[in-house]
Amino acid sequence: xxxxxxxxxxxxxxxxxxxxxxxxxxxxxxxxxxxxxxxxxxxxxxxxxxxxxxxxxxxxxxxxxxxxxxxxxxxxxxxxxxxxxxxxxxxxxxxxxxxxxxxxxxxxxxxxxxxxxxxxxxxxxxxxxxxxxxxxxxxxxxxxxxxxxxxxxxxxxxxxxxxxxxxxxxxxxxxxxxxxxxxxxxxxxxxxxxxxxxxxxxxxxxxxxxxxxxxxxxxxxxxxxxxx
Amino acid sequence: xxxxxxxxxxxxxxxxxxxxxxxxxxxxxxxxxxxxxxxxxxxxxxxxxxxxxxxxxxxxxxxxxxxxxxxxxxxxxxxxxxxxxxxxxxxxxxxxxxxxxxxxxxxxxxxxxxxxxxxxxxxxxxxxxxxxxxxxxxxxxxxxxxxxxxxxxxxxxxxxxxxxxxxxxxxxxxxxxxxxxxxxxxxxxxxxxxxxxxxxxxxxxxxxxxxxxxxxxxxxxxxxxxxxxxxxxxxxxxxxxxxxxxxxxxxxx
Ligand code: HEM
Ligand code: FES
Numbered sequence: 001x002x003x004x005x006x007x008x009x010x011x012x013x014x015x016x017x018x019x020x021x022x023x024x025x026x027x028x029x030x031x032x033x034x035x036x037x038x039x040x041x042x043x044x045x046x047x048x049x050x051x052x053x054x055x056x057x058x059x060x061x062x063x064x065x066x067x068x069x070x071x072x073x074x075x076x077x078x079x080x081x082x083x084x085x086x087x088x089x090x091x092x093x094x095x096x097x098x099x100x101x102x103x104x105x106x107x108x109x110x111x112x113x114x115x116x117x118x119x120x121x122x123x124x125x126x127x128x129x130x131x132x133x134x135x136x137x138x139x140x141x142x143x144x145x146x147x148x149x150x151x152x153x154x155x156x157x158x159x160x161x162x163x164x165x166x167x168x169x170x171x172x173x174x175x176x177x178x179x180x181x182x183x184x185x186x187x188x189x190x191x192x193x194x195x196x197x198x199x200x201x202x203x204x205x206x207x208x209x210x211x212x213x214x215x216x217x218x219x220x221x222x223x224x225x226x227x228x
Numbered sequence: 229x230x231x232x233x234x235x236x237x238x239x240x241x242x243x244x245x246x247x248x249x250x251x252x253x254x255x256x257x258x259x260x261x262x263x264x265x266x267x268x269x270x271x272x273x274x275x276x277x278x279x280x281x282x283x284x285x286x287x288x289x290x291x292x293x294x295x296x297x298x299x300x301x302x303x304x305x306x307x308x309x310x311x312x313x314x315x316x317x318x319x320x321x322x323x324x325x326x327x328x329x330x331x332x333x334x335x336x337x338x339x340x341x342x343x344x345x346x347x348x349x350x351x352x353x354x355x356x357x358x359x360x361x362x363x364x365x366x367x368x369x370x371x372x373x374x375x376x377x378x379x380x381x382x383x384x385x386x387x388x389x390x391x392x393x394x395x396x397x398x399x400x401x402x403x404x405x406x407x408x409x410x411x412x413x414x415x416x417x418x419x420x421x422x423x424x425x426x427x428x429x430x431x432x433x434x435x436x437x438x439x440x441x442x443x444x445x446x447x448x449x450x451x452x453x454x455x456x457x458x459x460x461x462x463x464x465x466x467x468x469x470x471x472x473x474x475x476x477x478x479x480x481x
Contacts, residue, residue, distance in 0.1 A: 002480040002481060003477050003478055003480050006433070006473075006477040006480055007477060010436055010437065010440055010473075010477075011406075011436065011439070011440050011444075011446045011447070012436055012447075012469070012470055012473045012474075013473075013477060014446070015446065015447065015470070016470075016474060081446045081448075084445060084446060085403070085404035085405070085406075085445040085446055085448070087338065087443070087445075088337060088338050088339070088404055088405035088406070088443060088444055088445030089336055089337055089338065089403075089404075089405040089445070090338055091336055092336070093302060093305055093333055093336055094239075094252070094305065094331050094333060095304075095305045095331070097305040097306065098403050098450065098452055099306065099401055099452040099455040099456055100450070100451045100452050100454070100455030101403070101450040101451065101452055102450075105448065105449070105450045105451075106403070106450070108448065180449075183449075184448070184449040186467075187449045187463065187466065187467050187470065188447075188449065188470055189470060189471075189474065190467050190468065190469070190470035190471025190472070190473075190474055191467070191471070192463075192464075192467045193464060193467060193468075194462070194464045197463075197464070
């Protein structure tokens with residue numbers, strides 16, 4: 001009980017909440033990317049994978065609920081901390097300069113909010129079918145029964161250059177968010193010692209870049225007609 | 229104009245007291261020797277102000293040799309001015325050029341209210357120390373010098389943290405006005421030594437609770453604090469503080 005209070009009410013404790021929820025979301029982003037990259041293995045691979053997820057509710061629903069809880073914890077805590085930070089300096093300096101700060105570190109809240117907007121857009125697009133209503137109607141035969149043609153949905157979706165542009169820009173901001181966030185989470189949990197400091201910073205930048213390139217490969221390949 | 233003196237335009241924050249609103253006032257600083265410290269330059273300006281019957285600029289200082297932590301001042305937007313690892317009292321006018329315009333502001337943070345002009349009330353730091361920044365020892369005869377062996381690496385690291393003079397530049401420079409580096413230095417310094425072990429959990433829990441209570445912001449791992457710290461206390465101590473607090477929280481009953 002005392003431990004829970006310390007974690008959810010103190011400044012440092014809430015940074016653990018940020019760090020752990022961020023770390024789990026980061027792992028999800030990697031898994032999600034690897035799943036989608038199956039588009040390069042061909043139509044059947046991707047559709048079979050998508051069908052497997054949809055047809056396994058005992059996997060799908062815990063994952064969905066878990067992600068929702070993580071996202072809420074991460075976002076609510078981020079906004080709370082940010083409001084307190086503003087309050088801690090009621091009167092700004094004349095010319096505000098932030099020393100020794102990377103751009104990604106300064107823009108963490110901004111990039112996070114764009115990612116939030118993107119998550120909403122992405123769910124409306126591919127989960128709820130509100131951006132391109134026909135997206136959820138494509139079907140394909142699989143083991144003798146019709147299943148959702150996710151491959152066609154992605155190809156049709158990203159053939160629209162405006163939609164692809166939105167995805168590319170948002171992946172850029174996610175990359176920016178993670179290039180600071182992933183190294184910051186080690187510091188917040190107290191695992192970033194001088195011996196590992198540079199290695200952790202590199203790991204954060206490289207993994208953020210891989211996530212950017214991996215996710216962007218899909219719309220780019222579709223726009224270039226490499227995947228159709 | 230010889231090379232050994234300079235003329236400057238100062239834009240100084242003037243504020244009557246904690247209740248009143250402050251404003252910038254411009255002053256000319258004439259014939260300032262390059263060998264003067266920044267505080268001596270302000271002394272010269274203040275003598276002129278006094279001679280004219282005006283209220284001199286209030287600023288904090290004590291040792292003027294970089295060890296007490298009383299001097300402050302945000303100079304052209306940077307805590308303790310342009311040099312690294314240097315307190316304002318150790319900053320010399322040769323770091324500026326003839327004709328420079330210099331903006332001088334107090335530390336700005338809610339837990340450090342302005343008392344007058346450039347003087348802020350930093351007793352929030354004292355209260356943080358009072359709740360745990362010490363080791364309790366019985367008085368009596370002095371212990372033998374080498375009775376308590378301390379590994380050299382630990383002693384060195386503890387000394388690095390112990391250099392903190394509590395000036396508050398870390399808070400002043402942090403975009404969130406967070407006191408993490410200060411608390412991290414104190415917790416790290418005592419937690420690295422055998423004498424500090426008994427009270428280690430209690431210390432970190434109490435000091436962080438007091439830090440939060442005072443209204444400092446939260447650390448976002450940006451690193452401006454270490455960049456301006458006159459004693460160059462590193463980010464490693466913040467990581468250590470996070471680790472200590474996590475362990476103490478898990479053990480808390
Ligand atoms: C959905 C909207 C999001 C918002 C508003 C947001 C906001 C933030 C903010 C403000 C921070 C800095 C917190 C601090 O240093 O105190 C942060 C850190 C972080 N975020 Fe996000 N974020 C979002 C989504 C994500 C996502 C989707 C991921 C993972 C892919 C993520 C991963 C991280 C990580 C790893 C950190 C570092 C935590 C730390 O400093 O300890 N964030 N986020
Ligand atoms: S006056 Fe003592 S450190 Fe500057």
